[in-house]
Amino acid sequence: MRCPECGESSNARLKYCENCGGKMPESPQGLTGSRPALRTNSTRRALEGPSYAADILDEAEAHSQGAAYVPAGTRDTAEDTDPGQSRPGYDGPKWLASVPAHSQSIVGLAVxxxxxxxxxxxxxxxxxxxxxLLAVVGAVLTLARELRLAGEAQGVTKLLPEVLYRPEIPAAFSALLAALSFRMLGIGVMPVLWLLASGLIIHDQWRKVISGPDGVLARWFDPRQLLVMPSVLTLGGVGLALLTLFAPWATLSTLPEVPDAPVPSGPPELRVIGAQRAADDVLYSANAGTITLTGWDLSGAVLVELLLLSVLALLALKPEVSRPTWTRFAPVGVLGVGLLWALLHLKLSPGPFIFVVGLAAMGVQVVRQLRESRDSLAPAPAYDDSHDVTEREEDPEPEDMYPDDEGNPDDMGPDDEGNPDDMGPDDEEEPKPRGR
Incomplete structure (x- = not known):
């Protein structure tokens, strides 16, 4: 409907023109009453109506229905009570969408x-x-770091000191998982779980903190140092020692031990020696009642493995990296612990002897470091004044400053001066030409 005063089109339900304020003619719907007609949800507002006129109509409709009217602008700018909607949408892998911090490492920690x-x-x-125990501690620290980087669980992550959030912590945890997964190699459910968990965590932390020019590997280690003599002997010796842990080391008998019992009808010194019954079937009862133990089944095997790998980590450090003084003697201590552990479990099996051979190859590096430590700690030679070439020589005496064939001018008398009559023509000085 158009205004009769200015001709501007306006909503037919308004009584006054929004442009000039003139009175609008009554619409046929307005003849039934002064209240505006109720609109259903299916009723569509005219597109040519002004936006503020639509707000007036919405307010009138809400008032007629007895509901509180909330302007559209207020609804758009209201404070959001859901903190998750203010964050950007997740565009990563779908299988990590519901994982806390969307971290692949957290999935590995769950496994x-x-x-x-x-x-x-x-x-x-x-x-x-x-x-x-080491795996649990590393898992807790890695989980706290992942949650802190994602801004989640801030109340819990603030409890740990700042030094535990350094990138070296998840890098060391990844190395620990690699060592423990090597120990769990085999056939079964547990090896699969350990390989899956280690693969997820190491792959994620490799991209985040280990690789790259600013990663832990580039800043602290140079693996090429393990490929030069005599470090390569240590690398081969440690590898051989770890592989022998899969070999047989000992055997245990599962047969019950029956003590010698006295014979009731005989003298007290007569006792029956317990003899095992001969096997009925040699094919299926061979080695029955015995269990073969590998090196991993012995107590302290994991600790020895971690100590041997720590020696390789010390040798791979860059020369410019500062290290404590006790690290010079760390290979000696590890070698001693390894030999003691092998002697405690020494049996007539190939495993212990090959393990000792691997430690012997590692001993070459130990002997070299002992010599270097002895040379560095040796006292400096005593200072000898008689052979000090840097000492300043004393000034010579005036009598020694002249040649032996020439006299001292101070000691020459009038008789010692040359006679001009005795001078020949050859002794006279030649006149020098004058400059023009």
Whole structure:
């Protein structure tokens, strides 16, 4: 409907023109009453109506229905009570959309926790008390770092000191998982769980903190140093020693031990020696009642493995990296611990002897470091004044400053001066030409 005063088109339900303020003619719908007609949800507003006129109509409709009217602008600018909607949308892999911090490492930590829980049962193999304790500590620190980087669980992450959030912590945890996964190699459920958990965590942390020009590997280590003599002997010796842990080291008997019992009807010194019954079937009862133990089944094997790998880490450090003084003697201590552990479990099996051969190859590097430490700690030679070439020589005496064939001018008398009559023509000085 158009205004009769200015001719501007306006909403037919308004009584006054929005442009000039003139009175609008009554519409046919307005004859039924002064209240505006109620609109249903299916009723569409005219597109030519002004925006503020639409707000007036919405307010009138809300008033007629007895509901509180909220302007559209207020609804758009209201404070958002959901903190998650203010963050940018997640555009990563779909399988990480519902994972806390959208981190692949957290998925690996969940698998690792399941593997550690299964290792409590006697029917599943584990990494031992030392390995499990180190894995739990590293998992907690890595989880806290991932949550802090994502801005989640800030109340919990603030409890840990700042030094535990350095990138070296997840890098060391990745190296620990690689060592423990090497120990768990085999056929079964536990090796699969450990390889899966280690693969997820190491792959994620490799991209985040280990690789790259600013990664932990580039800033602290140079693996090429392990490929030069005599470090390459240490590398080969440690590798050989770790591989022998999969070899047989000892055997245990599962047969019950029956003590010698006295014969009731005989003298007291007569005792029956317990003899095992001969096998009925040689094919299926060979080696029955014995269990073969590998090096990993012995107590302290994981600790020895970590000590041997720590020696390789020390040798791979860059020369410019500062290190404590005790690290010079660390290979000696590791070699001693390894030999002592091998002697405690020494049996007539190939495993212990090959393990000692690997430690002997590692001993070459130990002897070299001992010599270098002895030379660096040796006292400096005593200072000898008689052979000090840097000492300033004394000024010579005036009598020694002249040649022996010439006299001292101070000691020459009038008789010592040359006679001009005795001078020949050859002794006279030749006149010098004058300059023009």
């Amino acid at each position: 690792l926790s399941f593997a550690l829980a299964l290792s409590i049962l006697p029917s599943f193999d584990g990494v031992g008390v030392v390995g499990a």
